[in-house]
Amino acid sequence: MGDDNKAKDIMAYLAPSNASVFDHLSEVLTNVAISNPENPVESFHKISREVLENSLRWTDEPAPVKQDNSKQVECQNLFRVQKAEADPATSISKASKVGTDTYVPDIGAETEMLNWTGLSVGGVNATRIMLSIRQLAAVHPEFKSVRFFGKILGKQADYYVCEAEVTACDEAPPKGLIPKHPEKRNFEKAQQHNRFKYYVCHSPGAPWTALPNLRYYQLLAVPNIKRLFTGNLNAPMATFPPFPGETEAEYLRAKIAHIGERTVMSPAGFFTEVPADPEAKRKYHSIAPSPEWAPPEDLSGYAAEAWPTSAWARHYPQVPDADEFGEDFVPDETGKWPDIDPEAWPIRPLTDEEDGPLWIARQCSHQLKAKAPVCLISRQYPGAVVVLQGKKFVNFYIGFGNQENDKMYTPTFQENLVMPPVCADVIYKVHREPTVERDADGNITATIPPEVKPRYPLEGWLHFNDEQADLRDKMYVEWEELKKKEAEEKAAAEAAAAEGA
């Protein structure tokens, strides 16, 4: 009996569908008889499989769906060779458009350096991104330089981020406000950050979208927020702690500024500060590459432990300190406000005590120590890396955008945030006209505000204080009643005594 069941089980196992095993076996045997293969026993399973696939339609092939080729077409268009325009009369081809002044780095070579660290988009993708960024630079001649910042990963789509350096922020501060108004300062304090404009796209070849400019309070709020990007720039941004911005595009811009401020660095001494100079028409502080910097000649002497963190310096605009306007910040007699200093842009060398544990210093090869690049991999921002080889260095970020520390994440609150209105009462207020009484001449005598009836009757409702009466209040009330009773009794007794008397 057991053996019988076992045989049946095996038959059932071998053909879960409803087709008869007997039929299938007979087809296979016919196939073997006809085709006469060499080793039918060893390749029995192959023959059986072929028979199954040929005869039984046991998988329904879904109708082939017309695929959306737009992303592949965009990528392909990056590589399209432009036909030179020919003058119709003489058929001499004109020179192509004048090249732009925008400096586009050699992203392919940078990626080769990054391949040594293990953190890169790969050579193939780098070629596509380089072409895409060059197209972006060709359309925007106002950029001084562009840089491939990196890739921010999201849940549904990724962002390739390109950083463009512009001469000045393209937005004007809000007008009509006094100079120390928080809205105005919110705008102006981020002026160094808004010298960088960021463009994102979802895949190489896709059109680039500009991210909005940064505001100061967004920069303050963003280190405490830990959230994954969805990949849609218009997704609403509702987080705790609250973020003073409404869309994911603003959050992305703030997060990029935060990552840049913490991880974008250069060898110490590469950049020098250029202070603001009103005579030389330099309204703002800035930085510039220093002519005296010389790269270390031979890196073989630097073991990973010996390459100190203090050999690097952060050169991205910093988070400005909060404003402190004293009592004397008032307009003078003519109504002119005192000048506010432009935001500083210091170069901040790393220190071993503070920054040492946050970075892993590595020489990228065990064997070729003299020529191998030296890199710093961030522990705090997994995915941030800076690599130096000879005279060139590259900053790169590829990751989810969040910081790690060794503790559980605890959201903390940020004070002094300027929040956009979120309460629906502000947006959806219904305005009722007040009743205006006029006398014979048409002058207004009285204005009666509109009476808004409550939506539900108020009788029989206990108000808060009555329900939640304090024990002391309760006792006071009881005391009062007791007193009243005594007074009444006294009055009654006196009246009785008066009558009696």
Add this chain to the structure above:
Amino acid sequence: MDADTLSLSSDLMATASGYCLTTEERACLPPSLSILKNEHGFARVVYWGKIQGQTGDYLIAQGLGSVAHDKREASNLAGGDHTTPDFFKGMKMIPKRTFRLGPDGVSWTLLPTVDEAVTAKWLGWRDWLKGKGRIFTPFTGDPAHKFTYTPPPPAEGGEAAEAYVLEEERLACVVDEIDQACSVVPQGAYMLQSGQQVAPNPYYKGLSLQQGTDMGSYLHLRKPEVLPTKPISELAGLSKTTDFLDRIGDDLPKGAWSLKHDTPNNIIVIRSLAFPGYAFFSVVGSNVFGSAYVGTGLRNWDLAFML
């Protein structure tokens, strides 16, 4: 990533997760892995990934199955169905052994097996660390480093002795933890052979674009944990030959896996949000797929707040 196609898939891995093999690793690993395969007689050797430490990284490889075993017939009971309680208990996974790259950069050292004693030590250290308010310390890079901790005093009273867990043991536990939680394979790539033995499917042809963009086509290659707990009504509807492994869509919290189709490269990329650094890629329409983990081993405990 399969060792045989390692240098080809490294670029695909870079597209998927942003972590690629360094130029030096790409040159040195393929011959090293094939030596490992021949010495031990594995059916397949897989580059599992990299655990980053302070002064050095650990490259991890896994050897799967054994050539000798595949040739033998496993003749035990076949059949049984999802609804039989023995079905999942009797399922045999592919045996695997985990190695790390030794300090000389070319030879592989076997990691300690993760048994009860080792797991107990590791969990004891982790609980002690949580008591200190931290959830993680990085690996140091020295396999003989001892992470010391004081376990809670035993119930009978008396003092608790100082205990330690070796970095190597901690490494083995972390690799095992990530393996259990991740290990994504496409549906159809593995099949159940007659001896309830999970084996790679030689006829796997790859997933079409429609199947590939559906989260339900991806399974965990591990002893099923979620499927046996499902109600019988649901299990009876599944097909035993294709649905015997856990689906990644059943993992909690919902949304812990992110799937996208990278169109220019025509690959499906699946990233784990609970273990950031783990990525799986599969070429659409072809049977090439692979996965790797590159990271510090830190798990994203805050995932539920971040989604």
